[in-house]
Amino acid sequence: MTLSPEEQAKQDLAEATMELSMLASNLRQSGGLQSSLLGTQLGFTGTGQEAEERPAKYSKDLNKGPAGKGRGANGGLKRHYQPRGNQAARETGTSSTGLVLSPETIQMLIKLLLRHEDQLATFRLSTAWVFFLSAEKPVEILETLFATATQWRHQKLNDPASLKNPMRVILFQATWKEMYTRAENIRTKEDAKQTAVDMGIYDEAKGFPYQIWNPKERKAQTDETRDPLPLDKVLALTAELMKLAAGNGVITRYHCTRPLTEEMKGTMTTWLMEVGLRDARCNRIWEILSILKGNASMKLIGGAVREERLQRTPLAQTLAQQLTRQHESVCCN
Template identity: 25%
Template sequence: TDPQDELAQFFGEVQTEPMGGGGEPATNGDGLLRATTTARHDEEIKILKQDHSIVMFLRPGENQMLSHLYNTAKLFKQKQQANPTWAPGQQPLKLVMAVAMFTKLGVRLEKTCSDEALAKKVQELGWRDPTVGWKFQYWNNNLRCLQEDTTRTPLTDQAIAQHLKKLVEVLGQPDVVHRFACTRRMSDTMESTATFLLDLTTRTPASLEAWHSLQALQGCTLLQLGGMAYKKESFKPSPAIQKLKEMIRGL
């Protein structure tokens, strides 16, 4: 597979399945009202999600974060079944997986910075400059490659470690992670990029702390250590809602 195609798939736009069902759209007053209400409701939900919802993209591979999350979930369920009174087993799996992800990223950060060979490798890849820290990146659609985002100041190892520590701490608290799940069934043979949805609650100060750290790390090359990337929930309507809006305008 062409590496450029893999990157484009990994950082490309996520499309949702169009609504099912056949037949002609309703053209009467009730149908128009329902369609308008549905479109408006979708817009309101997306506006709300701008401040607490993340779309994550995880690459497949034995040493990538996707594999780590699958193994974490598998081991967690095995321990739950073997011992129903196991204390950690009383926690929601979404919480366990979210904490496991950022814990693993912290371990990889520490290992990379302390291992001369790994530090040299990430420098050659253009991810980290030992004099300033981890760079930010963006996907250039015209050039079909990743480029350094010079509008953002690189993050030092210490700054990133603090953000990761904060995420592990606050995401492990009750009522912070509302949802963390893959959009398709996970398996140990996943061969394509997986999409995860992370929603934080809006009811606790801890959620705001987590959101701050998530935004600070978004686009940072440090995430490449786990084969992952993420962005805020897009305000762009889904293909189904876009089609619905076009139908309304045509009535």
């Protein structure tokens, strides 16, 4: 039996997000979270476990896979570097093996590291994006991402063979699944559509407008130079992102800049995302994110995206500052 293009697209999406659906099903069976009013209207899935049922040992660093360690720029959130280890040994230039390094050698090493950092920052311009996801109700999706990460970790410990995608891929898919669901509800539910209209992010006749920041009025305003994205286009793009992300080598990084916990503090979270370079799917993901950048549809999940900027990581900035201070101190003496 030959499937229609629409049916084939739905089947492909279901296959690509099979693991995400399995995790969501397991979460529902264990008891889901109550969603907010707006989340209900826009399609917040509410999959998760009640606070007392969530194992405390999964409350830290759930944003990373078993071997993933964050690195790179933070896209606006300032992270403070805290030295670890034997501080006294570092001050004398003595390594753990007893090798004594002269101040001149240490300075050369720092300069070399900073050159490498600058080269990596240039490289990230071709691979990295920064996501901003609201931590405020009713639009936040962080509860869903936390619950998904918790279930993924539980599944990894108890039935690792059932997982073929790393956590970063699952969380990336979960992000767009939330947006897809809320966009779909605008088409199928009158209250969801009215909520989006009241938020100023959707026009039934035109779709989702592009927005730019007005610094004088300190608010977003419609960008009249760009045509809005129709609802069907947003649905197609988010579905394509979920399908493209499946497998290894495509999404090489996707995590929050701070530990993903059940109750995230603050009003906004920053997520770092990178794509690979050896797959045509990576280029297509970049193209789609470029289309969604600045579009009001991202506000369905309280989000925004932009490309990474040419900047040093917080640790590299700290090293550069220390090097400058040492140089000034030597000059003054």
